[in-house]
Amino acid sequence: MTTSVRSRVTVADRVRAGALLLGALVQVVAGGLGGSGAFGLSVGQVAQENTTVVMPVPAAFSIWGVIYAALLVLALRGVLPGQPERPVQRATGWWLVASAVLNAGWILAFSAQAVVLAQAVIVGLLVVLAVALARLTAHPADGAADRWMLHGPVALYAGWVSVATVVGAxxxxxxxxxxxAGGVATVLGALVLLVTGAIAAAVVARTAGALPYAASVVWALGAIVVMGPPLAVVVAAVVALVAVVAVAVRRVLAAPRGRRVAAAFG
Incomplete structure (x- = not known):
């Protein structure tokens, strides 16, 4: 365990922590409304109307519930005494607020069938989460609470959005x-999944929250396989999945026995 240096809490710190909590709550509400079709069609309906060879099985999207719950825990912890003024909170807080705004915006746009706008928004979301994860990597976890309630949630979120961006494209x-569907779509889908797997494996090799990130990527790739796409897409998804798992296992096993949890969660 390392001990981070804390300075005096400021009004800006409290505003940022409050904004993150509000953003986490907005995401939960927006996710529920988007799933119900309150903004137009449900997110699932829009996806089914524009189905592709890399579409995950619908049940896979239940991971959003886990992500929202984890982010709510992260935000609630962030307003507790001693948290808002921490350097790691200052480094990542506004990026996570931005991710909440972008996610809610994506739900609104996608449900309204503004699919192109929604894709632009989710690309922005991925960039924001990549920055947040990079900043977390620069601030090693200060104990189990950081691993489970800061690094883990952000990594899980970033992993899912990494594949969701490709599916959205x-x-x-x-x-x-x-x-x-068809020959061209199958070839492109397989190639994109191979590239996605290679990038995800590279991220797992060096980022904070390696195990949660890998878990959500594997969940997404496995859901694509279960959906029953053409054989080439299945093979590409399985190859990508195996690559991500192999790198995650290697990273954990390469750490000293007493440091394996730290290696997995950053």
Whole structure:
């Protein structure tokens, strides 16, 4: 365990912590409304109307409930005494607030069938989460609470959004008139999944929260396989999945026995 240096809490610290808690609550509400179709069609309906060869099985999207719950815990902890003024909170807080705003915006846009806008928003969300995760990597976890209630939630979120961005790009292509199935779509889908797996494996090798990040990527890739796409897409997804798992296992086992949890969660 390391002990981070804390300075005096400021008004700006409290505002940031409060904004993050509000953002976490907004995400929960927006996610529920988006799933119900309150903004137009439900997110699932829009996805099914623009299906592609890399679409995950619908049940996979239940991971959003886990992500929202984890982010709510993260935000609640962030307002507790001694937390808002921590350097790690200052380094990541506003980026996580931005992620909450972008996620809610994506739900609104996608439900309203503004699919191109939604794709632009989720790309922005991925960039914001990448920055937040990089900043967490620069601030090693200060004990188990950081691993489970800060690094873990952000990494889980970033891993899922990494694959969701790729799936969204395929959905956007179909929305714009590109074929969602067939030879070309299958080849492109397989190639994109291989590239996604390679990038995800590289992230797992060096980021904080390696295990949660890998878990959500594996969940997404496995859900694509379960959906029953063409064989080439199945093979690509399995290869990508195995690569991510192999790197995650190697990273954990390479750490000293007493440091393996730290290596897995950062």
């Amino acid at each position: 395929a959905t956007t292509g179909t929305f714009l008139g590109a074929p969602g």
